[in-house]
Amino acid sequence: MKRTLMLGFAGLLLLGVAGLVPVLSQDMGGSDEAEDACAGEAETTMTGSQDPHGILKKLNGDWSLDFTIWMEPGADPLKMKFDSNTKWALDEQFLTSTYEMKEGPFPHKGIEYYSYNEATKEYEAIRMTSMSGSMIIFHGKYDEKTKSLELKAEYKMVWGGQTFDVKGRNVYTFESDDKYTFVGYSEYVDVEGMDGELKEVEITATRKK
Numbered sequence: 001m002k003r004t005l006m007l008g009f010a011g012l013l014l015l016g017v018a019g020l021v022p023v024l025s026q027d028m029g030g031s032d033e034a035e036d037a038c039a040g041e042a043e044t045t046m047t048g049s050q051d052p053h054g055i056l057k058k059l060n061g062d063w064s065l066d067f068t069i070w071m072e073p074g075a076d077p078l079k080m081k082f083d084s085n086t087k088w089a090l091d092e093q094f095l096t097s098t099y100e101m102k103e104g105p106f107p108h109k110g111i112e113y114y115s116y117n118e119a120t121k122e123y124e125a126i127r128m129t130s131m132s133g134s135m136i137i138f139h140g141k142y143d144e145k146t147k148s149l150e151l152k153a154e155y156k157m158v159w160g161g162q163t164f165d166v167k168g169r170n171v172y173t174f175e176s177d178d179k180y181t182f183v184g185y186s187e188y189v190d191v192e193g194m195d196g197e198l199k200e201v202e203i204t205a206t207r208k209k
Contacts, residue, residue, distance in 0.1 A: 051116045053142040055123060055149055056095050058174055059114060060086055062208040065099070069201050073194070080104050083208070089113075106131060125151050125170070132158075138170060148173040165189040169197065178207040 051057060063084045070077045086097035097112040113126040117139070125138045140151040149172040157164050167187040174180045184201035188194045 050093060050118065053144070055142055055172075055174075056114055056116065058177055058180070059095055059097070059172075060088065062086070063205045064208055066204040066206075067101070067201070068203070069104070070199065071105070073198060078104055084205075086112075086114075123149055123151065134158075136168070138168070146173065147175075164191060167197075180205050 063086065065082055065084055066079070067082065068077045068079050080101070080103040082099060082101050082103070084097050084099040086095055088094070089096045093115060095114040097114070098110070099112075100109045101107055108130045110127060110129040112128075115124050116122075117124055120139070122139045122141055126135065127138075128135060134155070134157065136153050136155040138151040138153040140149065142149045151170045151172075153168045155166055155168065157166050165188075167189065169185040169187075171183045171185075172180055173183075182201070182203040182205065183199060185197045186200050187197045
């Protein structure tokens with residue numbers, strides 16, 4: 001099914017506040033020690049806790065993707081290959097990934113963003129595509145035992161002129177630093193004949209040397 005995914009974007013207010021602290025301290029007669037303490041705390045907040053499980057580091061790089069999609073339950077899947085490029089952005093706070101699917105029933109371009117939210121202790125991901133202006137927020141946690149990252153979202157999508165409520169679940173399982181699999185599941189709420197969660201997409205990603 002045709003859809004786009006995008007993950008929520010937090011504002012940069014914290015950076016602005018952190019930048020103002022030393023100035024306010026000077027204006028109010030604060031000590032150098034207080035300034036140093038505030039600066040150190042801000043630095044720890046912004047650089048000390050991103051990617052505690054190394055997931056962003058694992059995803060960084062150029063990848064060859066073996067893509068499989070099930071267009072409807074019980075039908076044979078479609079298979080194709082394409083590449084993605086993933087690199088650091090905004091002082092390594094985010095990863096940005098680009099790809100272009102030239103084959104299949106809906107050729108399109110896509111941009112994805114990944115990050116780790118220090119406040120919620122969760123990973124986040126955004127997917128935007130040339131097929132739609134929709135943006136969907138995914139978030140979730142990494143499981144050390146299964147070596148997998150599970151991201152979930154609830155969103156609305158339009159298909160065939162109708163609007164559907166969807167529950168999405170994406171699972172990234174890391175075989176090594178050079179290989180991982182992505183499986184995308186969807187549950188279409190109150191849609192006749194599509195009960196429960198459906199496996200729709202599977203991707204095997206191999207790092208390009």
